[in-house]
Amino acid sequence: ATSCIYSWFLYDLCDVYLELCKPVFGLDSPQARAAQVVLHLCLEEGMRLLHPFMPFVTEELWQRLARSPGDPESIMIAKYPEQEASLLSDKVEANIKAMQDCVGVARSMRDSYGLKPSQKPFVYIRCRSEDTLAVMEEQKENIKTLARLSDVKVIPQDADVEKGCGMRPVGDAMELHMVLKGMVDLDAEIAKLEKSIANKSQELTKLKATMAAPSWEKVPDNVKEQTTSKCESTEIEVQALVKALETFKELRAA
Template identity: 35%
Template sequence: MKFALPNFGENFKSRGLPLDAKLEWEDKWILSRLSEAAGAANKGIKDFSFSDATTATYNFWLYEFCDYYLELVKKRFRTLEGTDSEELRIAREVLYICLDRGLRLLHPLLPFVTEELYQRIPDGITKAESIVIADYPQPVMSWRNLAVEEEMELLQSTTSSLRSQAASLGLPPKARPHAYIRAADPEARRVLPKIADHIATMAKLSSLNVIDDASEAPAGTIANVVSEHVTTFMEVAGLVDLAAELKKLEKKMGVTQHNLQTYVSKREMPDYEEKVPPQVRHANAAKEESYKAELTEQEKVIAQIKAAMEATA
């Protein structure tokens, strides 16, 4: 609400989305996910499986609408602010649809809060006097777009990988590194130019350039494998002290190795299988696997930092 209400402007009243509306990529995605959430919520309520309805609605609001859609449309609203363009009207209509239908989906689960918020959104052709008497949203099958949803999955996996890499390298929160991305399969190569700017926005990059070959990435960039088909390369020179970061990571790796050895030693004790209860053995095995995965990740990052330091020496 803090973002949406000011961006509707003073005189906005929803007239509905025109059938020939020129939707942006992120609009198509969020409407597809909203339709899916409506279908899942309706089914959950019909089947008296309220946990399913809650999960569907919660996931839409938090992980899709707030985490991704709002972040992707902020730039559009900044760019279009003060104009009277059709693009701005469509952006507002999609935002309104998400709030209107999203609140109505949530109403059976949070009746008082949703009524309060519903009264704050602008008037529109679908808005009732009270959310209590408003129709419960149904899925809109014409909004479903599986192709765009698959493209968003690539954006999300790449964004998550880049964020994790930045955190592993100790980049400051305000750092905006340059990055490059390469795809090995034709479908990803087709999609990446369309979503590269969105990935840069979500991963807090200054830019993300699509390249055809790893050799096009400048020397000193740190590679990161997103999937078997997609690899990113991040420039960190000048953003972080690689030598200091290497020292910190090597110290952390020593602690991880010690913790791992503790659980390995427990497992190798005589009569371990007979003397230790099954639930404790399972917990110990899980901790051992966790430390192994952590150690593998630390070794990978350390190798990448060393390679970057050698390339820029």
């Protein structure tokens, strides 16, 4: 239980919500006030969640939070938080996960390309479906803030991106193209892509060999479905990586 609460405080409240609030906290707007109210709610209920495990610290912190008339005098007699079914949404959770997946890939790209904190690259998010495109259009400002980007443009699968982009797949639903011209060592990135292509191609060959083997007919249907899906998504990743390699080689030759 304590690990779950710790993870929520660190990875959801601090790493995500607080970072997203920073650009609006200084504004005199309804959005800023709403963000402050939500943050207060998170902190107040978070203290109550932690109280059985950290009674003295949570009491001290809880007493320092803004209070309303009628609030209990002590956290010891405050009601323990309960789940509210009306606030649960699988759709919202899936959308936030997709946003966080993009942020994770963008941050990973920044690290692997050796970008400095002061460098804020432009990013294209190429989506393979209209539903994904709509979600990313809603989330692009959040991605921009959390991944320290200059801007984000969400595009459909058939749209072009400018030359000089590094590419990473985000699952099998999206591709993240980061404009790197003038920011990275092209020779090193080409070597990384060639290695990734070799590894993914080897994985794809093994999957196809498994599906072509005589014993394939005896494999349970659910395993067949998982293997086929994995093969298809890996093939898409290889194609995307090959395309990215071609882009880097073109940029190096330019």
